Each structure stands twice: as structure tokens, then as C-alpha cells.
Amino acid sequence: MARTVLFISDGTAITAETFGHSLLTQFQATEFRQIRLPFVDTREKARDAVELINRASEADGVPALVFNTIVNKDVGALLNDSQGHVFDLFGTFLPPLEDILGAVSSSSVGQAHGIRNTHDYEDRMEATNYALTHDDGISSRMDEADVILIGVSRSGKTPTCLYMALHFGIKAANYPLTEEDLEKPRLPEFLRKHKDKLFGLTIEAERLAEIRETRRPNSRYASIKQCRYEVNAAEALLRSEGVPSLSSTNASVEELGSRILLELGLQRDLF
Amino acid sequence: MARTVLFISDGTAITAETFGHSLLTQFQATEFRQIRLPFVDTREKARDAVELINRASEADGVPALVFNTIVNKDVGALLNDSQGHVFDLFGTFLPPLEDILGAVSSSSVGQAHGIRNTHDYEDRMEATNYALTHDDGISSRMDEADVILIGVSRSGKTPTCLYMALHFGIKAANYPLTEEDLEKPRLPEFLRKHKDKLFGLTIEAERLAEIRETRRPNSRYASIKQCRYEVNAAEALLRSEGVPSLSSTNASVEELGSRILLELGLQRDLF
Numbered sequence: 001m002a003r004t005v006l007f008i009s010d011g012t013a014i015t016a017e018t019f020g021h022s023l024l025t026q027f028q029a030t031e032f033r034q035i036r037l038p039f040v041d042t043r044e045k046a047r048d049a050v051e052l053i054n055r056a057s058e059a060d061g062v063p064a065l066v067f068n069t070i071v072n073k074d075v076g077a078l079l080n081d082s083q084g085h086v087f088d089l090f091g092t093f094l095p096p097l098e099d100i101l102g103a104v105s106s107s108s109v110g111q112a113h114g115i116r117n118t119h120d121y122e123d124r125m126e127a128t129n130y131a132l133t134h135d136d137g138i139s140s141r142m143d144e145a146d147v148i149l150i151g152v153s154r155s156g157k158t159p160t161c162l163y164m165a166l167h168f169g170i171k172a173a174n175y176p177l178t179e180e181d182l183e184k185p186r187l188p189e190f191l192r193k194h195k196d197k198l199f200g201l202t203i204e205a206e207r208l209a210e211i212r213e214t215r216r217p218n219s220r221y222a223s224i225k226q227c228r229y230e231v232n233a234a235e236a237l238l239r240s241e242g243v244p245s246l247s248s249t250n251a252s253v254e255e256l257g258s259r260i261l262l263e264l265g266l267q268r269d270l271f
Numbered sequence: 272m273a274r275t276v277l278f279i280s281d282g283t284a285i286t287a288e289t290f291g292h293s294l295l296t297q298f299q300a301t302e303f304r305q306i307r308l309p310f311v312d313t314r315e316k317a318r319d320a321v322e323l324i325n326r327a328s329e330a331d332g333v334p335a336l337v338f339n340t341i342v343n344k345d346v347g348a349l350l351n352d353s354q355g356h357v358f359d360l361f362g363t364f365l366p367p368l369e370d371i372l373g374a375v376s377s378s379s380v381g382q383a384h385g386i387r388n389t390h391d392y393e394d395r396m397e398a399t400n401y402a403l404t405h406d407d408g409i410s411s412r413m414d415e416a417d418v419i420l421i422g423v424s425r426s427g428k429t430p431t432c433l434y435m436a437l438h439f440g441i442k443a444a445n446y447p448l449t450e451e452d453l454e455k456p457r458l459p460e461f462l463r464k465h466k467d468k469l470f471g472l473t474i475e476a477e478r479l480a481e482i483r484e485t486r487r488p489n490s491r492y493a494s495i496k497q498c499r500y501e502v503n504a505a506e507a508l509l510r511s512e513g514v515p516s517l518s519s520t521n522a523s524v525e526e527l528g529s530r531i532l533l534e535l536g537l538q539r540d541l542f
Contacts (some may be wrong), residue, residue, distance in 0.1 A: 105297035113525035
């Protein structure tokens with residue numbers, strides 16, 4: 001029997017969801033049914049939310065968990081009359097922050113994932129366009145790139161680049177190491193001249209074969225033999241060129257992106 | 272003078288950053304210098320972090336703010352000896368959660384943004400590939416799509432689709448309304464047959480002209496006259512076809528994505 005968890009906010013509820021989800025991953029024996037309720041910004045919507053909480057609690061036979069980041073205190077307070085266990089995330093931390101900063105919080109809704117800092121937001125959008133136009137070796141002009149991911153086809157370069165662009169505003173290009181590249185002792189010159197920006201993505205041959213199989217079933221491209229050859233050759237090339245690398249076999253794009261920025265010293269002030 | 276804020280975790284620090292950043296947006300009069308410190312998973316790295324906190328606190332003349340989601344209690348505790356104000360995000364909420372759930376938290380690191388649920392992670396990656404291969408009207412076969420965004424060129428369709436795909440695992444296609452489409456009284460038939468999945472993105476003509484100007488300076492495409500014509504015609508078409516729509520002028524991809532999922536009833540259980 002799963003326990004219902006609700007992430008409720010007057011904004012996107014992305015903060016409530018991200019934080020609540022993190023806490024829940026620490027209880028892997030419990031099964032959770034997770035629901036996000038964004039834009040709960042009126043008393044009426046809050047009362048609808050209470051009804052949903054109560055219905056879920058009754059159906060589950062245990063009180064639902066509620067992670068609440070509603071900024072408007074009057075609206076948020078209504079949730080406390082529900083049958084759920086309500087964790088008031090802002091209410092817990094804003095008062096001590098107000099003390100430390102000697103300032104009163106602005107009670108403004110939906111700032112976290114809005115376009116508060118237009119400049120940073122435009123950077124993220126520009127980086128996303130950059131990633132799209134510098135994906136998969138489309139362009140070999142990479143002067144503007146912050147990072148250039150290299151690796152064999154389907155090693156995870158594209159989603160990792162898109163994540164870094166969308167989330168961090170990092171201009172991430174990527175180039176697939178082809179068989180022709182792998183037969184040579186050195187990386188192509190247009191990559192070598194950007195050595196400081198290069199980062200390798202590798203992957204276990206077995207996992208690569210699985211991924212390629214869904215794309216081109218029963219092909220040479222997806223065969224374990226071909227995958228082993230390419231992965232081994234790519235890893236040897238990265239090693240001999242001194243290009244740092246990570247494996248995408250067991251790492252998410254979030255983990256890969258964060259590690260790459262850290263290792264290349266590309267950590268920026270955020271947002 | 273900016274106050275330094277550090278988001279520290281033994282994982283990606285995305286949770287600490289997302290939550291801490293949300294709190295800080297409530298204090299818009301204060302300027303913050305925000306630093307993310309991911310993968311602080313040893314005592315040695317924690318001691319390095321303490322040094323960084325202390326240096327920043329001394330340079331700023333006020334204690335740095337530290338949002339800490341380190342799961343390992345021994346490693347995390349070291350931060351409390353720093354000169355910063357440390358907010359222990361997990362330490363605050365895990366004990367009451369343990370009481371409610373009657374379970375002990377697993378103290379496992381980096382679960383939140385790892386590949387805990389392989390199936391969901393693969394959905395997200397598949398959706399990202401889908402968004403790329405169904406971007407900008409590349410493919411008119413949209414049977415698999417969860418949502419199809421339509422709007423004039425540069426109204427924000429592509430980044431919104433990518434965000435929905437990467438973050439929510441939603442298969443989002445998009446189609447640009449061309450001048451030819453806008454001259455007709457109805458949407459193209461291959462869109463009309465997916466009416467329930469259609470969502471419009473619109474944008475103020477002035478903003479659209481700015482965005483297009485950076486892409487093709489001094490072009491008819493970027494002229495305010497052309498932008499006004501296209502936006503008006505697109506909005507009229509969306510209205511007459513009964514397609515719901517949102518404006519991207521002042522909304523981020525996070526807000527647009529969340530609202531679209533809510534309005535189309537595509538809210539999924541998360542992660």
C-alpha cells in the first residue's frame with residue numbers, strides 16, 4: 001500500500017517536489033504515490049487541496065504527507081486543517097533567515113522558477129539553442145563552447161549537454177567519436193585546439209549495446225562486438241590525450257552535469 | 272556588498288540549491304553570491320568546505336549562509352564548526368519523517384538525482400530524444416506525443432518542450448505556425464486530429480521582435496510589423512480552434528511546463 005505525498009505550492013511546486021522527493025529517497029522501503037499541485041494561490045484552491053489530502057489519507061488509511069511551499073501565509077495555513085502531516089518548508093526556515101538577514105521576507109509568489117533574473121534566464125535559453133546547434137558534431141566551430149563532450153554514439157552526450165544548458169546556462173557542444181576517429185592515434189585537430197574544454201563520456205559496452213539495439217535492432221552498430229570495440233578504442237584515445245572522462249552507465253544527467261562542471265572548474269554563481 | 276551563500280551536499284547539491292535559492296528569492300533587497308559545492312562526501316572535503324565558508328565569511332564581514340543536505344551525519348556535522356550559519360535541511364525534516372513513517376532513514380547518498388528508478392529515468396531520456404526528433408515540425412507524425420506545442424517561430428516552443436521532456440518525461444512535440452498556416456482559417460489537418468494534445472504558446476510582438484532581431488538582424492522576419500501580424504493571426508487561430516494557450520513573454524520554461532501539464536491533465540507521479 002503506497003502512502004500519498006503531495007507537493008503543494010503557489011508557484012510551480014518544483015522546489016517542494018525537489019526537496020520533498022530528496023527526503024523520501026531516504027525511505028526506500030516505503031512506497032510513495034507522489035502528486036505535485038502547483039499554482040495553489042487562492043483560498044479556494046487551497047480548500048480543494050485539503051479535500052484531495054483528506055481523500056488520499058482516507059483511501060490510504062494513513063495521513064498523507066504534504067510538503068508545502070505556499071508563500072501566502074493565509075492560503076498556506078488552510079492546509080494545516082487537513083488530515084495530512086504538513087511540512088511547512090518556508091515557514092520553518094524563513095523566520096531564522098529573517099533574523100540573520102535583519103530583513104522581512106517579501107512574501108512574493110513564484111520567484112524561484114520565474115524569470116527573476118532576466119539576464120541569467122536569457123543565458124540559459126541561449127545556451128539551450130547553442131546545445132541544439134552544436135549537437136552531434138553538427139558544427140565543428142566550437143570557439144564559444146564552455147565544454148565539449150566527446151564519446152561514442154549513444155553514450156549520453158546530447159541529454160547531458162541539454163541538461164547543462166537548460167539548468168546551468170552552460171554552452172555545451174558535443175562531438176561523436178566515429179570509427180574513423182577511433183582508428184587514428186589522435187583526436188581531430190578542431191577538438192585538440194579546445195583541449196581545456198574537452199570532457200569524455202564513456203559507457204559499459206553491454207549497456208551501450210542495449211541502448212543501440214532499441215534504436216537499430218540487429219544491426220552491426222548495436223552488436224556487442226562493435227560496442228566493445230568502440231568503447232575500448234574511445235577510452236584508450238581519451239586516456240592517451242589526457243581528456244578527463246566519466247561513465248554514464250550508472251549516472252544520471254544531473255550527476256554527470258554537476259561533476260563535469262566541477263571538474264572543469266565551470267561552477268558558476270547560480271541562477 | 273554581497274553575502275556568500277553555499278549549497279553543500281554529498282550528492283549533486285541540486286536539492287540544496289533549489290531549496291536554498293527559493294528561500295533567498297524572498298529577500299530581494301539582499302545581494303547573494305551563490306556557490307554550489309557538490310560531492311562533499313569525505314571528511315577532508317568537508318574540511319575544505321569549512322575553509323571556504325570561513326574565508327567567504329571573513330571577506331564579506333558577515334557569516335556566510337550554508338544550505339546543507341549532506342546525508343552522512345559525521346561529514347555534515349563538520350560544517351557546524353564553520354563560521355557560517357548552517358541550515359541542516361535533512362537534519363531538520365528527517366527525524367519527524369522517521370517518526371511518522373516508523374522507519375529509519377537509509378542515510379544513502381545521492382539518491383535524489385541519481386538513477387534510482389531506472390524506468391522513470393529511461394522515460395525521461397526517451398522523451399528527450401522524442402523532443403529532439405519532433406522539434407520545429409521536423410516530423411508531422413505525432414501519434415506518440417503527450418503534448419504538441421504550437422506557435423509562431425521563436426515563441427519559446429523548443430526550450431519548453433525540452434524542459435518538459437528532461438524534467439517530467441513528457442513526450443513533447445512542437446510545430447511552428449508558418450505564414451502559410453496563418454493565412455488559412457483552420458489548423459493543418461495533421462494537428463487538428465490531435466486536438467486534445469494541442470497547446471498554444473504566444474508572446475508579445477515587441478518581445479518577439481527583440482528575440483528575432485538577435486537571430487536575423489534587420490530582417491523582415493524580425494520587424495515589429497511582421498511580428499505583430501504573426502502574433503495576432505496566431506492568437507486568432509488558436510482562439511477560433513479552441514486551443515488553450517499561454518504567453519511566454521514573462522514566464523519561464525519551468526512555469527510554462529508546469530502550467531501546461533496541469534491544464535492538459537498530464538500531471539504524472541513524479542520521478
